[in-house]
């Protein structure tokens with residue numbers, strides 16, 4: 001029953017027990033496809049009221065007036081919450097005591113600092129009444145001119161980028177490397193602001209019971225989110241219960257509670273009834289984070305033999321006027337290519353926007369598209385095949401840190417991906433291939449990399465006298481399949497079949513599973529689960545080995561193996577006993593254990609840990625109309641142990657499709673006069689649909705990493721984006737001879753004559 005699917009015969013995996021490595025379908029799949037999975041906004045506690053958010057239509061200034069009387073007079077409206085009557089907070093929403101704390105607008109004053117900022121909340125018996133009354137507020141503003149775009153004001157060097165990374169880093173002498181180079185490339189790439197656009201909008205259902213608070217809210221970080229709410233509300237964290245069993249995507253934007261969610265809690269407090277607040281799609285373009293636009297300049301020096309002599313990667317990014325998040329775009333040049341000199345630097349400008357945030361592969365997604373385009377350009381300048389050029393300049397140790405890689409199967413990714421794609425047949429020059437319709441055909445590639453991160457997590461394990469097990473940790477399933485992958489790890493850790501293991505997750509009253517972010521959730525919570533299982537098995541073994549009536553009596557140092565609901569003597573598998581027998585003889589209904597996980601600081605200090613991959617793309621370009629279609633993509637990825645090849649492959653598909661989206665579709669367009677986003681909807685903010693993605697293959701390249709963690713797990717959520725956008729852009733060059741410099745690539749960019 002562990003192999004209910006026989007699909008994907010070439011699955012490379014390392015068997016841990018009988019569950020890890022199996023391509024199981026999602027445990028929650030049936031619930032989801034039958035509509036029985038309860039998402040946060042599906043909850044309707046008795047007496048519920050509906051809140052509608054009123055948001056600013058200006059980018060900067062103050063709210064001069066709101067017609068609260070008109071809104072309150074609307075039938076079925078219960079209350080209007082404004083700065084005048086918003087319940088008090090225990091903490092300043094503009095306080096920032098750690099980099100994971102983002103400032104929010106909680107009606108603390110009449111100031112407007114970006115378009116789409118919350119300015120009032122209308123609470124009514126129906127959503128329709130709340131929505132209508134929010135319009136009746138008819139805000140009047142004192143507006144100041146909007147500051148828009150990367151050239152809006154003074155630029156400065158941020159104190160740090162991403163989370164605490166230095167804004168500048170280097171090794172060697174870049175200027176000397178450039179001066180000594182036989183060839184030099186200098187080019188600038190622009191990427192647009194992008195919004196997370198998870199299918200499920202941010203929302204909250206909040207119900208107070210005295211000083212206890214019950215919340216349904218999609219969360220990628222339950223315990224951290226609970227702590228943030230507890231601080232703002234002045235409650236002990238234990239008084240707050242957050243449920244988040246299913247998320248309709250997050251992509252980084254649900255890592256922290258956002259302002260409107262806190263306003264939902266305050267609205268429920270104000271009216272003394274449960275309140276539901278769901279953002280409209282348009283309202284997600286403001287207080288929920290986004291990816292900053294970037295302008296990146298790469299200078300690359302290449303020796304006569306094609307070896308890099310220098311890489312200089314400079315990125316300009318934007319942040320809000322009131323908070324700090326700086327997209328670490330240039331940091332993507334730290335790890336991939338060896339060069340005697342590398343320098344990365346960032347500068348930033350403050351504009352009238354909601355604060356940018358982590359968005360799928362923050363830094364790597366934006367940075368790698370520029371780096372991979374520039375590397376492609378460098379290869380072509382040397383007359384070298386882009387794959388041969390990458391292999392020549394492949395880093396054996398991480399260039400800037402000087403650390404060896406804990407494992408690196410990138411050569412295998414290049415080889416397997418190239419073979420599957422048929423890369424060896426690629427003509428060196430551009431505009432050499434046409435399809436049967438006369439469309440220009442081009443092949444491009446990109447290298448993928450993303451750090452293998454681990455955070456801290458805990459789990460609790462139970463074995464019961466009926467032979468079943470229970471594993472608990474407050475893990476988050478954004479759609480990636482966490483319910484399933486963690487149950488697989490749990491089952492192996494308990495020596496049971498997955499069908500015998502109950503797995504509980506998605507609730508803040510469970511042990512802290514850390515955050516589902518940075519592609520680190522499987523490694524982090526998975527290791528806590530693994531350790532909790534080992535702990536409960538050790539306790540069970542102790543019970544058996546110390547009892548004369550057990551066949552395991554005295555196994556002692558030889559130890560036992562847990563498998564199929566039994567403990568076996570390691571030195572004599574003929575002697576074994578079932579969990580049920582051990583527990584019933586001891587008169588126990590169950591036995592409990594616990595485990596935790598964190599990155600190993602010694603290993604982290606010693607090794608550079610990354611997932612890797614190589615992505616190959618084919619595009620077809622209409623020579624007259626400039627329309628671009630991706631016709632084929634092959635990615636080969638190595639990310640340590642594969643817990644579930646079906647889910648992992650699906651993550652890679654998602655990353656590759658996001659890469660296509662980055663290269664060809666996504667862009668938030670800001671009106672320069674108003675500062676408002678003009679396409680704040682899924683009709684005009686383009687993402688690929690099925691017709692845009694004809695054939696995508698993801699190969700799982702086997703990799704054993706003995707250092708990253710005991711299970712050898714690296715992350716798979718974000719690495720797939722990083723090579724893919726560059727691969728598409730490079731394929732466009734190969735088809736047309738035109739080097740894309742701004743993203744998404746536009747038809748008009750391809751209607752000029754190709755560069756000589």
Ligand code: MOS
Pocket residue numbers: 220250251252253255358359360361362516517518519
């Ligand atoms: Mo991600 S941007 O770490 O959810």
